[in-house]
Amino acid sequence: MRELSVYYCSNCGYYAFHQPSDVQVCQKCSHPMTLLNMHYQDFMNLNYAQRDLAVIQQMLQASPTLSAKIAAPQRLYYKRELVGAITQQVLELEQEIHELNDTIEWMHSLIWEDFYRNHQLKEENRQLKRALKSKRGFLSKIKSLGIIQNRPRRLRRKNRRKK
DSSP: OOOOEEEETTOOEEEEEOOOOOOOOOOOOOBBBEEEEEEEEHHHSSOOHHHEEEEEEHHHHOHHHHHHHOOOOOHHHHHHHHHHHHHHHHHHHHHHHHHHHHHHHHHHHHHHHHHHHHHHHHHHHHHHHHHHHHHHHHHHHHHHHHSSSSOOOHHHHHHHHHH
């Protein structure tokens, strides 16, 4: 006959003695049971309180999140401190993003204003060139008809002063 082993349920804490096999199931909650890291004879030499303590210690070791919460409050403080630092950094980054978005909007509006101003100046320049061409053409037609004489400028100025 093979030696007995101690199994415990990590869900409800129930323990039982079984021969080693593939899977043991808890009789109370139908949860798979885990092998206790203790020989059967050593476990039997303990009283009931010591057995409960051995099973509880094994459950805590198997569940690091629970044991970390119970056994290491200082580490939890460091985690809170880390979460606080990360939260502060996230707030700073969000503020920086907000400032950068404001800068982008300002630059975008400035570029569009400059673009429209440039476009208006180009259009005004075209109109002035057309007007100048049409004025030159008009003056040359008038001169060709003899309405305006081709006198030197000095003479034209003198005649204006006399009038």
